[in-house]
Amino acid sequence: MHVISQKPLRAFxxxxxxxxxxxxxxxxxxxxxxxxxxxxxxAVFGRRVDRVGKYSVFDIGGNKYRLIAAIHFNRRKVxxxxxxxxxxxxxxxxxx
Numbered sequence: 808m809h810v811i812s813q814k815p816l817r818a819f820x821x822x823x824x825x826x827x828x829x830x831x832x833x834x835x836x837x838x839x840x841x842x843x844x845x846x847x848x849x850a851v852f853g854r855r856v857d858r859v860g861k862y863s864v865f866d867i868g869g870n871k872y873r874l875i876a877a878i879h880f881n882r883r884k885v886x887x888x889x890x891x892x893x894x895x896x897x898x899x900x901x902x903x
Contacts (some may be wrong), residue, residue: 808840808878810885819872819890829868830890837885844880862888864896875901 816834820827842848848856848863855866865874873896875889889901 808837808842808883808885810834810837810887812887815887815890816874823872823892826868826872826890829872830874833865833867833874840885841883842878842880845878848878860902 813834816830820830836851840848840851842851845858845863852865857864859875861877862875863878865876866872867874867890871893873889873891873893874887875891875896877886877888878884879886891901895901
């Protein structure tokens with residue numbers, strides 16, 4: 808899969824250094840993925856990914872962070888929309 812873009816990942820781990828290793832792990836798995844359906848994503852990430860509306864929400868760093876992505880299976884692209892702390896995710900402003 809082609810991940811667009813890595814910039815929000817790097818920006819997030821600059822302010823949350825403990826997120827760098829798990830975000831890099833997520834990135835590696837996403838780039839190596841060849842997903843056709845959400846079930847394929849779930850096969851890789853297990854219960855650490857859920858669908859919320861049109862987005863896939865990944866638990867990062869032991870459920871400390873959330874990565875929200877739009878996956879376009881037909882185009883083989885993963886669009887990173889947000890990387891948030893769990894608390895920011897729970898506030899729900901990302902849905903606006």
